[in-house]
Amino acid sequence: MAAPESGDGNNGAARMVTLISSDNTRFEVEAAAASLSQTLQLTILDGGGGGGDGIPLPNVDSATLSKVLEYCIKHAPAAANGGAPNATAVDRAELERFDNEFVNIDQSVLYSLIMAAHNLEIEGLQSLVAKKVADMIKGKSPMEIRRTLGFPDPTPEEQAEMNAHMLEYGWAYE
Template sequence: MASTKKITLKSSDGETFDVDQAVALQSQTIKHVIEDVCADNGIPLPNVTGKILAKVIEYCKKHVEMPKDADDRATEDELKAWDTEFVKVDQAVLFYLILAANYLNIKSLLSLTCQTVADMIKGKTPEEIRRTFNIKDEFTPEEEEEVRRENQWAFERNIKNAEEEVEVRRENQWASEWAFAEEEEVLWQWAFE
């Protein structure tokens, strides 16, 4: 590794981690702290527990240590395989990794973890998604019917052309955003119970 300078990171539960500067700089948040403030006494990370910070450091270290040869397809495939294994964690850890990646501004980790959740949702019915994430259905049957009626395009599989789909989505965008916001709020409440 090019950098041998160590940076001390302090988790919300008091754990400290001494990491190579190159690893710490994978986080744009930490990078800005180092640039703007003296980091000699360590960098407190009040929104990240030690357990999650250890996982984040593991991810950043692996990505720093991998050779950056753009022409090496084997290296790229190896890193993708490692990433796939890295996100095979329980849902709570996955959601905390998303929050940590967002807070620490590590775009590649945020993208990886969010894509993992998207893959868990892909192709599932609302009922299956609720079961997967243990989400209570807080809609009354009448409210659910209203959302389905207002967002009929989302429940139809055979829209004849893309232009029609775009127009329907534009007309019902506010309803879609409302329904998504309701589901997202329930999901995040579940993640922190």
């Protein structure tokens, strides 16, 4: 994703920081956006991440980081307003629409995103992805949950054990 790499350096009014993904891609974003991460916030407050240094994030690959930053950039203005008492209903509806769209993604991306949100401690993103997974689970049988979440097919032994449990509870396996 190219959006955060505006290339303008520190020319703009907003302070910029550089984040470096596990595969060495550099992302330049506004400090306000990166500060949504509790983990990064302290480093940024200490003046880190500016100029050529960059903050290395060895646990997050570039694809995931660009996705995470997309979320942060969108949510930074609202967060800056401190819960935004002056945010209009339109703004909030827009954010909600963005969030729904945002988690409408492949399971593998979703898992990377869960881990990244957890490691970077981005509260809003953590609850957004947790809610998404919870919605994927609700109202499904154990086997449907496995499929939805992309678990590998159970081994014959696992399958037999699950069947036994289901039978005991009077459930159909499927």
